[in-house]
Amino acid sequence: MPELAPNANYLFYDNISIKQEECLDSTILAHYTSLAVSKTKTKAKAKSNISNINNSNIFTKNSKFVKIPAIQRIGPHNKNILSILFGSLLGDGHAERRSKGNGTRISFYQEGSHVSYLLWLHNYLADLGYCSSKIPLIQTRLGQKGIVRKTLRFRTWTYSSFNWIQELWYINGIKKVPSNIGEFLTPLALAIWIMDDGGKVGSGFKFSTNSFSYSECLFLVKVLYENFNLKASVQSAGKENQYIIYVWKESLPLLREIVLPYVHSSMKYKLGL
Known part of the structure; x- marks a missing residue:
């Protein structure tokens, strides 16, 4: 199972609000179900990651996003x-x-x-x-x-x-x-x-x-x-x-x-x- 992108958990819970019954990509549903058990801890860690990345390497000097490898982008999709x-x-x-x-x-x-x-x-x-x-x-x-x-x-x-x-x-x-x-x-x-x-x-x-x-x-x-x-x-x-x-x-x-x-x-x- 690939690791989540640094902001994936935050997006998962706060912006996309994926529900179990809405998640049709069943092959990796179990992985996200386990994440929901520790939702509060996961969100805090994800937000911390966002803060750290915003202060380090997600932006270049010209404020352009660094490309994220495809395998690190979020999924499943709602x-x-x-x-x-x-x-x-x-x-x-x-x-x-x-x-x-x-x-x-x-x-x-x-x-x-x-x-x-x-x-x-x-x-x-x-x-x-x-x-x-x-x-x-x-x-x-x-x-x-x-x-x-x-x-x-x-x-x-x-x-x-x-x-x-x-x-x-x-x-x-x-x-x-x-x-x-x-x-x-x-x-x-x-x-x-x-x-x-x-x-x-x-x-x-x-x-x-x-x-x-x-x-x-x-x-x-x-x-x-x-x-x-x-x-x-x-x-x-x-x-x-x-x-x-x-x-x-x-x-x-x-x-x-x-x-x-x-x-x-x-x-x-x-x-x-």
Whole structure:
């Protein structure tokens, strides 16, 4: 079991407030359960560590953070963080296992028209220390038919405690739907998936699942029904071996009810609101 980062216990108890029932990374839950037994002592020690580090080597002379090795970054991660990561990975998110080092970072990507949403997501993760607080810049790229498209991208820090996520989602470098996705598809994860890769179409709603196979889409339809009682079907995306998931008209009101508390105001149009 890797040692915690110097401020991990303090963050664990005071800022993130991870509860046992919210900790889905069961492989190291026992380690954190044992920490809770001596919570007061641990917090005092952690705060002392913070004070010592702030006076020594965590800052350079230019007040820039020294890079922390991936293996020393905190974990496990609470339910909200995992919901955001898994919801994004169902959409445009990407988990990158670093070629140098021993950790994984998560990349978030959106078209420039969704800048407000991605900046909100970046701010949320930056406030919890998961990525740089530097505001990501809007970039441009040349799209089809010579159209200039604006894009926005940012990445988390690299964590060894993200490796299991990358291993769940990727087989030989190709993103696949994990067999246990149902454990992580919470209302927040569903909302992130919608904001990343969904939209109202006709009288129903579609998820643009073009990169997933037909069997993976069928599996996601099953999970949507089991987790939320949402009725959906798999339809052709209009290209060979590409598919979308279509949520039926009768389930649209329920879908809105489930995700609306988590949807950013700039993305409510995706629900037809």
